[in-house]
Amino acid sequence: MRPKLAAHHGLVMLLLLATANSAYAEGERELYLLHCGGCHRPHGYGAEPEVPGLRDALGKMVQVEGGRDYLIRVPGAAQSPITDRELQRIVNWILLEFNADTLPPDFTPLSLQEVSMARTNVLADPLKFRQQLWRQVLATSQ
Ligand code: HEC
Structure with missing residues (x-):
């Protein structure tokens, strides 16, 4: 049972690598699904309390000092194995796709x-940092 499972994992990894390295330019949604959606869920609802959702309130976050940087500085984003350009595309997409109402x-x-x-x-x-920043967001948006 175990070797089979390992082989399957290897195949999935190969497919992911092939996709990530291909010349085919992935759309923002695909980039999000591949690099963030595993934790934050495909539609950005997250898995509270461990993983925060990325919907609806981040438009307020970008309005406080340090808020824009924060979206990039969280380890899940900053340390993702993607280029700066890809991270830029993903985070701007998250803001426009999931948070348009609060931008x-x-x-x-x-x-x-x-x-x-x-x-x-x-x-x-x-x-x-998250706790402090969200407190600031709530205080400013009242
Ligand atoms: C391994 C799971 C995981 C992955 C993958 C991941 N994140 Fe996260 N993310 C978290 C967790 C957990 C937090 C809560 C803060 C922390 O512990 O880092 C978080 C917090 C965030 C926040 C702050 C949200 C808030 O409400 O304060 C943003 C923005 C974010 N992540 C963006 C991303 C982006 C963009 C990607 C993909 C490039 C990504 N994350 C990939 C787990 C992940």
């Missing part, structure tokens, strides 16, 4: 430079 009217998508910079500054204590 400010003057929202400007994250730039590549912003993503590259923020990514070098991975959060050491994401849960603590």
Whole structure:
């Protein structure tokens, strides 16, 4: 039973690698599903309390100081095995696809430079930072 399972896993990995390395340019949804959706679920509802959802409230997050960077600095995003450009595309897509209702009217998508910079500054204590930042978001949006 076990060797069979291992072989199956190997095949899945090969397929994933082949997809990730192909010249075919993946769409944002595919990138999201491949690199984030496993934890945050395909439609971004997350799996509370371990994995937060990525829907509806992140438009408020981008309006507080440090909020834009935060979306990139969480380890799941910053340390994902993807390029800065792919991370930029995914996070802007998450904002527009799942959070359009809360985005400010003057929202400007994250730039590549912003993503590259923020990514070098991975959060050491994401849960603590998260708590503080969300408290700030709630205080400002009342
Ligand atoms: C292995 C599981 C996992 C993967 C894969 C993952 N994340 Fe996460 N994500 C988490 C967890 C857990 C948190 C809560 C903070 C923490 O512990 O890092 C989180 C938090 C976040 C947050 C902050 C949400 C909030 O409400 O504060 C964002 C934004 C985010 N992730 C984006 C992404 C993006 C974009 C990707 C894909 C490039 C991704 N994550 C991949 C597990 C994951």
